[in-house]
Amino acid sequence: MSDGPPTHEPEPAAAARPAAAPSPPEPVPEPWEPVPEPPALGRPSPAAARPALLRPAAGVEAAAYRADGGDDEVWAVRAASVAGVRHRLAGDGPEDAYAWVRLPGAVALIVADGVGSVPGSGGAARRAVQAAGEAAAAVFGPAPAPDEDGSAHDPAERDRLAGAACMEAVAAAGRAAGEGPGATTIVVAVVADAGGARLARVGDSTAFVLRGGAWHELFAADPDDGIGSTATAALPAATPAVEPAEVPLGPDEALVLATDGIADPLRDGPTTVAPALGAALRRPPAPLALAWLTDFSRQGCHDDRTVLAAWRRDVSAD
Amino acid sequence: METESVGPVGVEERYAVFPFYLCLDASASMAGAPVESVNRQLPLLRAAVGEDPAVAEVIRFGIVTFNDRAETTLPLSDLSMIESMPPVVAQGRTSYAAAFDHLRAVIEDDYHASRARGDRWYRPAVIFVSDGRPTDDRERWLAAHSRLTDPGWKRRPNILAFGFGDADSAVLAQVSERKPNRAFIAAEGAEPAAVVPELLAGLIQSIVSSSASVYTGEAQLVPPEVPSMVPIPVDQLD
Numbered sequence: 394m395s396d397g398p399p400t401h402e403p404e405p406a407a408a409a410r411p412a413a414a415p416s417p418p419e420p421v422p423e424p425w426e427p428v429p430e431p432p433a434l435g436r437p438s439p440a441a442a443r444p445a446l447l448r449p450a451a452g453v454e455a456a457a458y459r460a461d462g463g464d465d466e467v468w469a470v471r472a473a474s475v476a477g478v479r480h481r482l483a484g485d486g487p488e489d490a491y492a493w494v495r496l497p498g499a500v501a502l503i504v505a506d507g508v509g510s511v512p513g514s515g516g517a518a519r520r521a522v523q524a525a526g527e528a529a530a531a532v533f534g535p536a537p538a539p540d541e542d543g544s545a546h547d548p549a550e551r552d553r554l555a556g557a558a559c560m561e562a563v564a565a566a567g568r569a570a571g572e573g574p575g576a577t578t579i580v581v582a583v584v585a586d587a588g589g590a591r592l593a594r595v596g597d598s599t600a601f602v603l604r605g606g607a608w609h610e611l612f613a614a615d616p617d618d619g620i621g622s623t624a625t626a627a628l629p630a631a632t633p634a635v636e637p638a639e640v641p642l643g644p645d646e647a648l649v650l651a652t653d654g655i656a657d658p659l660r661d662g663p664t665t666v667a668p669a670l671g672a673a674l675r676r677p678p679a680p681l682a683l684a685w686l687t688d689f690s691r692q693g694c695h696d697d698r699t700v701l702a703a704w705r706r707d708v709s710a711d
Numbered sequence: 712m713e714t715e716s717v718g719p720v721g722v723e724e725r726y727a728v729f730p731f732y733l734c735l736d737a738s739a740s741m742a743g744a745p746v747e748s749v750n751r752q753l754p755l756l757r758a759a760v761g762e763d764p765a766v767a768e769v770i771r772f773g774i775v776t777f778n779d780r781a782e783t784t785l786p787l788s789d790l791s792m793i794e795s796m797p798p799v800v801a802q803g804r805t806s807y808a809a810a811f812d813h814l815r816a817v818i819e820d821d822y823h824a825s826r827a828r829g830d831r832w833y834r835p836a837v838i839f840v841s842d843g844r845p846t847d848d849r850e851r852w853l854a855a856h857s858r859l860t861d862p863g864w865k866r867r868p869n870i871l872a873f874g875f876g877d878a879d880s881a882v883l884a885q886v887s888e889r890k891p892n893r894a895f896i897a898a899e900g901a902e903p904a905a906v907v908p909e910l911l912a913g914l915i916q917s918i919v920s921s922s923a924s925v926y927t928g929e930a931q932l933v934p935p936e937v938p939s940m941v942p943i944p945v946d947q948l949d
Binding site for chain 2: 438439440443510657662663664691692694695
């Protein structure tokens with residue numbers, strides 16, 4: 394027994410303490426809401442619901458999911474590209490590619506689709522879009538000095554440059570595609586800041602104008618003879634079949650370039666895919682939102698999908 | 712300069728499908744080991760194609776058998792919806808004309824029924840398999856073949872022809888329209904009982920590869936690889 398000051402009774406073990414009145418648990422803040430699965434547009438695809446196979450190696454250059462975009466004083470540009478279901482289930486990377494280049498007084502948009510039956514076509518598509526962008530930039534040259542007011546500002550001159558840039562871009566894409574294995578389609582659009590769009594393509598990648606919620610294709614689709622086409626023109630080619638097109642781009646209109654992974658279901662889905670993409674692209678969407686929608690599920694639609702769109706901001710009602 | 716856009720997108724909801732028809736000789740000479748092998752292999756084909764949604768979503772598969780007459784034993788189907796394959800019974804003679812006339816009629820009917828369901832067809836494929844020579848008049852089966860392959864008929868199929876037993880190389884080359892790498896004959900000494908399993912295994916791979924070509928945007932008929940069969944040379948100038 395101690396003579397010292399009395400000590401406090403030891404604290405009862407926690408387990409021996411009388412139970413405190415339960416208080417409601419603090420809500421745990423959710424750092425993020427789970428993102429819902431991409432929508433089914435039409436009959437859903439069971440294959441699209443399967444998980445992707447881990448690829449042996451991957452990097453940003455050929456990512457299975459790509460989204461990008463930005464605005465300046467004249468243009469809003471958005472891009473989304475997703476690997477097709479078949480590629481994802483097989484552990485393969487995508488074979489689509491895209492690029493845009495802001496030119497002095499214009500913008501160039503480029504989309505390419507590697508030909509699946511030819512090995513190395515993903516690389517061919519990537520080389521093609523890069524070369525096409527560089528060629529378009531070379532046609533336009535450097536930006537004029539601020540005090541210059543020469544012919545480069547003339548609308549007719551811009552239109553001439555846009556047309557020339559499209560053809561040079563396709564030619565350069567063909568040379569670049571031929572520098573390695575593979576083959577690719579390509580579609581190029583060059584749009585003056587104040588003017589219409591000039592386009593050129595080889596193969597079945599295509600372009601649309603979204604006008605008042607309705608899609609208008611700028612190149613002639615294959616005739617509907619009841620049987621789908623089974624071959625497409627591609628680069629490199631000794632004498633490529635280059636199709637030109639041109640279109641005015643008015644207020645509240647989007648110019649949309651697309652590979653056939655988008656264009657085919659858009660044509661085949663006038664009550665599903667077309668209105669869904671039309672609603673999403675009525676105004677420039679968030680890039681990730683566009684990529685999410687681009688990954689829609691639809692029976693039998695398992696090709697790589699790329700969409701690259703531009704809106705003229707100075708005339709549209711943001 | 713301004714031009715109007717080419718045109719608005721259409722109004723019809725459609726889904727792309729790739730029709731495959733197995734056109735199988737069920738004459739009496741197929742009795743025994745060959746037809747027993749076919750009946751063992753067809754369920755494997757159903758499972759391989761029907762249980763892979765990436766393939767089954769786009770492939771439609773039908774079976775036509777022929778002897779004195781031709782009949783559809785499996786209507787053009789989504790194999791993921793089929794529980795069993797119909798057995799093949801071998802009897803009678805070998806009428807190529809009956810096979811070709813039936814194919815022409817059934818493809819046309821299937822196309823319209825499929826289109827009404829909202830399908831968009833890639834050009835159909837016919838896998839023609841025979842162990843014998845045609846027993847009908849040459850003019851008759853050639854006329855039926857001409858109707859099936861008429862360039863003016865939009866639904867005309869691509870034909871792959873395979874032969875073993877008493878099948879004739881020259882006849883098979885004509886069946887496949889003398890196109891390169893479309894007609895195959897069993898290598899000398901290859902037994903039908905060994906050829907049939909290889910052929911149907913090759914057909915599975917052909918269907919899978921062909922369906923993959925659809926997904927890459929370029930539908931094409933990929934010939935089966937059958938080790939005990941060899942391509943029949945054709946004159947490419949024809």
